[in-house]
Amino acid sequence: xxxxxxxxESRLLLGSARYPxxxxxxxxxxxxxTDVVTVSLRREGxxxxxxxxxxxxxxxxxxRVLPNTAGCHSVKEAVTTAQMARDIFQTAWxxxxxxxxxxxxxxxxxxxxxxAAQLCADGFEVFPYTxxxxxxxxxxxxxxxxxxxxxxxxxxxGRGLNNVFGLRALRAHFPDVPLIVDAGxxxxxxxxxxxxxxFDAVLLNTAVALxxxxxxxxxxxxxxxxxGRAGFEAQPMESRDLAAPSTPVPGRAWLP
Amino acid sequence: MRITIIGAGVAGLVTxxxxxxxxxxxxxxxxxxxxxxxxxxxxAGGMLAPWCEQATAEPQVAVLGAAAIAWWQQHxxxxxxxxxxxxxxxxxxxxxxxxxxxxxxxxxxxxxxIGALEPELAGRFQQGLFFPEEAHLDPRRALxxxxxxxxxxxxxxRYGVDADAARLDxxxxxxxxxxxxxxxxxxxxxxxxxxxxxxxxxxQLSRTLRLLHPRFGVYVVPRGEGIFMLGGxxxxxxxxxxxxxxxxxxxxxxxxALHPAFAEAEILELGVGVRPAFPDNLxxxxxxxxxxxxxxxxxxxxxxxxxxxxxxxxxxxxNTSQASSCISS
Numbered sequence: 001x002x003x004x005x006x007x008x009e010s011r012l013l014l015g016s017a018r019y020p021x022x023x024x025x026x027x028x029x030x031x032x033x034t035d036v037v038t039v040s041l042r043r044e045g046x047x048x049x050x051x052x053x054x055x056x057x058x059x060x061x062x063x064r065v066l067p068n069t070a071g072c073h074s075v076k077e078a079v080t081t082a083q084m085a086r087d088i089f090q091t092a093w094x095x096x097x098x099x100x101x102x103x104x105x106x107x108x109x110x111x112x113x114x115x116a117a118q119l120c121a122d123g124f125e126v127f128p129y130t131x132x133x134x135x136x137x138x139x140x141x142x143x144x145x146x147x148x149x150x151x152x153x154x155x156x157x158g159r160g161l162n163n164v165f166g167l168r169a170l171r172a173h174f175p176d177v178p179l180i181v182d183a184g185x186x187x188x189x190x191x192x193x194x195x196x197x198x199f200d201a202v203l204l205n206t207a208v209a210l211x212x213x214x215x216x217x218x219x220x221x222x223x224x225x226x227x228g229r230a231g232f233e234a235q236p237m238e239s240r241d242l243a244a245p246s247t248p249v250p251g252r253a254w255l256p
Numbered sequence: 257m258r259i260t261i262i263g264a265g266v267a268g269l270v271t272x273x274x275x276x277x278x279x280x281x282x283x284x285x286x287x288x289x290x291x292x293x294x295x296x297x298x299x300a301g302g303m304l305a306p307w308c309e310q311a312t313a314e315p316q317v318a319v320l321g322a323a324a325i326a327w328w329q330q331h332x333x334x335x336x337x338x339x340x341x342x343x344x345x346x347x348x349x350x351x352x353x354x355x356x357x358x359x360x361x362x363x364x365x366x367x368x369x370i371g372a373l374e375p376e377l378a379g380r381f382q383q384g385l386f387f388p389e390e391a392h393l394d395p396r397r398a399l400x401x402x403x404x405x406x407x408x409x410x411x412x413x414r415y416g417v418d419a420d421a422a423r424l425d426x427x428x429x430x431x432x433x434x435x436x437x438x439x440x441x442x443x444x445x446x447x448x449x450x451x452x453x454x455x456x457x458x459x460q461l462s463r464t465l466r467l468l469h470p471r472f473g474v475y476v477v478p479r480g481e482g483i484f485m486l487g488g489x490x491x492x493x494x495x496x497x498x499x500x501x502x503x504x505x506x507x508x509x510x511x512x513a514l515h516p517a518f519a520e521a522e523i524l525e526l527g528v529g530v531r532p533a534f535p536d537n538l539x540x541x542x543x544x545x546x547x548x549x550x551x552x553x554x555x556x557x558x559x560x561x562x563x564x565x566x567x568x569x570x571x572x573x574x575n576t577s578q579a580s581s582c583i584s585s
Contacts, residue, residue, distance in 0.1 A: 020312050022445075023536035053445025054492035057535060156470060212358060 015205025195228025
């Protein structure tokens with residue numbers, strides 16, 4: 001998988017929030033085999049560089065950091081946070097979140113497109129957290145994004161893929177754009193489903209961080225994503241209404 | 257043996273009490289001018305909740321913390337043993353199931369039982385979990401009581417002294433500086449917690465309450481005389497700066513959801529503590545040259561201080577039995 005010119009082995013991107021401890025986060029990252037960890041700036045920042053203790057632990061994981069603008073509700077907030085993130089983590093990558101509804105944490109797609117345009121013009125490589133809406137996706141690509149991250153379901157809800165039809169349409173419309181299902185994944189089976197639809201990767205956080213055993217869950221997701229991808233590449237059969245025997249009648253042993 | 261303890265927070269004072277009982281000559285030095293003002297313990301909830309903590313903490317926390325309730329009962333008469341009541345509002349009751357799967361030593365309670373435990377909450381919550389063996393205390397009064405007890409047995413606390421461990425005239429130095437020890441302990445980090453103290457004379461609650469919510473949980477610890485400590489934020493940064501509007505809103509909204517009468521409460525104080533934590537969020541007691549470090553109590557200062565103090569005492573006095581470890585009260 002290639003994201004903004006960077007070749008990545010793993011198709012799992014892992015969030016770093018809400019783990020019982022940084023040590024368990026580190027173990028989960030290793031167990032997941034991920035190459036990319038997202039880090040929230042806004043909530044953990046506390047201004048200046050006071051989050052350095054946690055950020056340096058992230059730095060020691062030896063994976064690529066994808067800072068995010070989680071919790072930003074306006075274009076200005078998101079852009080400022082992205083600029084801070086670039087200074088702190090020395091990366092042009094930014095996972096762009098502009099939240100439009102406090103209850104569902106649904107993206108404000110209008111603000112998202114505007115912020116994406118500003119950040120892309122400023123040299124950022126933007127990973128926009130969006131809905132499965134085709135038109136919004138198109139506008140984000142026009143704004144300069146070269147990766148899209150549609151939601152499966154609201155952040156942290158663990159509901160899986162709410163709109164499989166919409167996600168399938170998105171995949172079909174943009175066959176060459178890396179598409180990452182971000183948010184709403186609760187179980188490994190949800191990740192398999194996303195990968196079988198042909199999505200390039202899955203980004204998740206809560207499903208691992210709040211699992212009883214985050215390290216074991218990280219490993220489970222790693223396998224689920226591999227299985228889903230392999231299943232997609234192997235071109236699954238179509239489902240049918242009519243049963244079709246796997247052993248044809250003429251081939252069955254004749255028992256007197 | 258002459259021992260100097262650096263830091264008069266909960267780790268320093270509890271360690272002093274443990275060691276004094278084993279015959280050491282102890283002095284405590286503290287950089288603040290007054291007890292508690294620079295200690296994160298001053299802003300703690302004071303919950304002695306080893307089983308509730310199982311929901312998020314390593315199993316070792318419950319193991320180490322189980323003895324804390326008896327320790328505090330023995331050393332601080334203000335320890336309140338009335339358990340912890342955990343509730344969740346209608347659409348969040350699923351959180352109770354998850355909490356219950358990860359914790360132990362609780363009883364599931366229904367609306368009637370919740371009302372019997374805390375009449376103010378009658379009719380407000382349909383389901384809850386009650387942890388009858390847990391306790392709470394007022395951290396400030398508890399620290400003051402330990403300081404007074406130490407004074408009475410000849411342990412002096414020198415305030416306004418920013419000590420350098422290498423220059424102290426002592427046989428043994430115990431570094432209980434919390435986050436300030438980051439100058440020597442490189443993997444120590446600060447985890448910020450914010451609290452709000454309110455006076456709500458209309459509300460009568462007798463035990464620690466925890467409201468579960470997917471985003472904004474809160475705990476409410478009664479301090480007596482209509483005063484309640486509201487807490488709950490856990491932020492990965494070491495800023496000592498003032499409480500943010502967002503945190504205050506989250507905490508106060510959650511308290512309001514717990515009981516609408518909190519809307520009429522007076523805000524007495526907004527406070528911030530930066531808790532010292534190692535990467536596994538577990539405490540450590542270890543020797544480095546002449547210095548014994550007792551640190552990394554994270555959000556479990558009052559819960560874990562007795563256990564780590566005992567570990568420190570066993571390292572320094574390997575031949576004394578646990579039975580002699582408590583000073584007589």
